[in-house]
Amino acid sequence: MSYLVFARKYRPQIFDEIVGQSHIVKTLKNSITNNRLHHAFIFAGPRGVGKTTTARILAKCLNCETGITITPCNKCSICTEIINGSSMDVQEIDAASHTGVDNIREILEKVAYSPIKARYKVYIIDEAHMLSKAAFNALLKTLEEPPPHVKFIFATTEPNKIIPTITSRCQRFDFKRVENVDIIEHLASLLDKEGIKYSRQALSVIARESGGSVRDSLSMLEHIVSFSTGEINEEAITRALGLISRTTIIKLLKHILNKESSKAVEIIDESYMAGFDLSILFNELLALTRNVLLLKIGQTKIIYNDLNSDEIEEIKPLVSQITTQGLHMLFDTFFTASEEIGRSEQPLFTAEISVLKAIAVSSLKPLEEIIQKFEALEKRLLNDTGNTPLNTSRKAKPPQEINLEQPEVWLNVINEAKKRGKINLASMLEDGIFLSFDNDKIKIGFKGAIQLSSVREPANISLIKDILKGIYGRDIDIVIQDLSIQEKTASSVSEEIAKKKSESTRKESEDMMQNPLIQTAIQIFNATVIDKDKK
Structure with a gap:
């Protein structure tokens, strides 16, 4: 006798031998016992979980010479023929290689005839989602009003590809992954x-x-x-x-959490030289990080599906070494690394840098912890010195009254001109130099001839006066002066405003640095003050 592989040699022959599909076995047994068996079924689920095996057992239950039963004898001629795949009445059709409507028509031509030897004709259509739409449509009438001696079983890994009109005529069973x-x-x-x-x-x-x-x-x-x-x-x-041992993965995660950069990189290099796929290594790190996270939240039942008891005991100390937020950041780092390594021309370099990134990420303190430290520091300072909190340490300045001698007067005119859609005029006014404001009269100078002629146009003068009146509630005259003849040391509006803002910012920074809370925080965190505007 020729050698049989384990998958064939130990293929279940009765319902009780099917592994991990008790919900389906129970339903089919009850249907057979109560004589309420449907004429068409869809067996959906991942590969290798028992769809075709269950279909064969169902065919034997219906056709066994001992009668319709939930436990076929597996000894009679019909059971033997079904097991060997030689039965003329129980046919398995590979839809992946028989996708067309002509193949289905051949079946339908034989459906009307009674079984040759068995009690029922059973058609097991494997990979049913591969059938064409025309092939499915050809089955519709037969599935709706089938002959009493015919059963159809569609086995598929992608039930979503089976058209709804077929699904509605069948009884669907969803096979799950076996634990x-x-x-x-x-x-x-x-x-x-x-x-x-x-x-x-x-x-x-x-x-x-x-x-x-x-x-x-x-x-x-x-x-x-x-x-x-x-x-x-x-x-x-x-x-x-060709797998990477789980012991190696646990050791690598320990080195990352202990910030042992040299040892972590050494494991990466050894794995690469041993011929392992580094993207798979990071996928294993992903799985282990997930298990540590589940262990941290107390979800041990799910972990036992992935780790044995010895491995769980080995990773338990890791739970206290990193926060939940830190595990989330590690997970993101490993996920990104796995994708980058898969498309990198230098996977070793990418993996090494990714491990060093992971070590840096695991060293980061959570934002919540930093906030708590600041809050504790603030409370201590309040108790010890009686100072007010940081956000109230400096009294708010009272609102400043409008000073018409400030160049902001002219900036208000420019902004209002933009709002009114006078973009060209506003651009000209930005080149103006604020000279003075006396007795409801504003003097503005221009050096360019184009700006002078444009601003002096009666329509523009009238518009500027209207803007000033709208802002300040009274008539204000405007004098446009030619500075190309009379050189005058004055700053442009934009330069003057920028200068004042810079002085104000510098003053605020100096005041803030004098706050005792800031000084204490610098000492505690050993911090350095950086001016972000200086490069």
């Missing part, structure tokens, strides 16, 4: 039958890498059995599958 605990038990049972020694930690690695797929776990197990000459342990699995 790691169930996969471990299944693999342990299989290895016991094969007489192969193993460790539970090794099986937990296989379960984790399988992603909830029983078939994937069996394929990996067979690979490892062929690779290993003795007991199946974690070291054999990591070497056979």
Whole structure:
């Protein structure tokens, strides 16, 4: 007899052997027992979780020579033919290679005929989402009013691609990913039958890498059995599958949290030289960071699906070394690093710098902690010196009365001209030089001939006077003076305002630095005052 791979040799033959799909098994059993079985089904779910296997078992339950039952005998000729795939009445169709409407028409031509040997004709259409729209439409009438001896089972990993008119005519069952605990038990049972020694930690690695797929776990197990000459342990699995050991990942995270830059970079270099994919290494760091975060919030049930008890004990000390916010920042750093390494021409350099960034991120103090320190400092100063808080340390200046001798008078005129849509005039006025204000008369000088002629136009003079009257409530005259003849030492409006603002800012900075709260904060945080305007 030819060799059978584990996935075929240990394929479930009755409902009770199906792993991790108890909700579906229970529903189908009840439907068969109560004779309330639908004529068409959609089995949806990830790969390798038992969709086609369940369809075959259902076909045997309906056609077993012992009668319709929830436990087929697997010994009669019909059960044997279904197991071997040779039954003329139970047909499996690969929709990935039979996508067209002609393929479906061939099936529909045979649907009307009674079964040759079995009780029901069962059509198992695998990868059903690959069927064309025309093929689906060809099935509509048959699915709506099927012959009593026909059952359709559509198995798919992408149920959203099946058109709604088909879905509405079928009973849908959603297969879930199998939990790691169930996969471990299944693999342990299989290895016991094969007489192969193993460790539970090794099986937990296989379960984790399988992603909830029983078939994937069996394929990996067979690979490892062929690779290993003795007991199946974690070291054999990591070497056979090319995985980075979880011990190495935990050690790397410890170095990052302990700010041990040299040791962390050393692990990156060793992993690279060993041929590991560094983007996968950072994905593992992502998963471990997530587990530490879950452990920090007390969610241990989910962690056991990814870590064994020894690994959980090993990461428990990490929980107290970093805050929740710090873990969030680490997660973002590792996520970005994983993407950047995947598209980088120098993955080693990118990985090394990313680890150093992670160390810097883990060293940052949370904003909440800094705020709390400032609040505590403020309270202490209030109690010790009786000073007012920072935001009230300087009395607010009373509102200043309008001084018409300030150049801001002219700036108000410019802004109002802009509001009225006189952009060209406003641009000319910005070149004006404020000279004086006496007896309701403003003197403004211009050096350029173009500005002089433009501003002196009667319409513009009238507009300026109207603006001044609107601002100050009385008539104010304006004199335009030619400064190209009479040189006068005066600053332009914009220069004068900028100068006054600079002086005001400098005065405020000096006053703030004298505040005792600021002085104490500089001492506590060993801070240095930086002038952001100086480069």
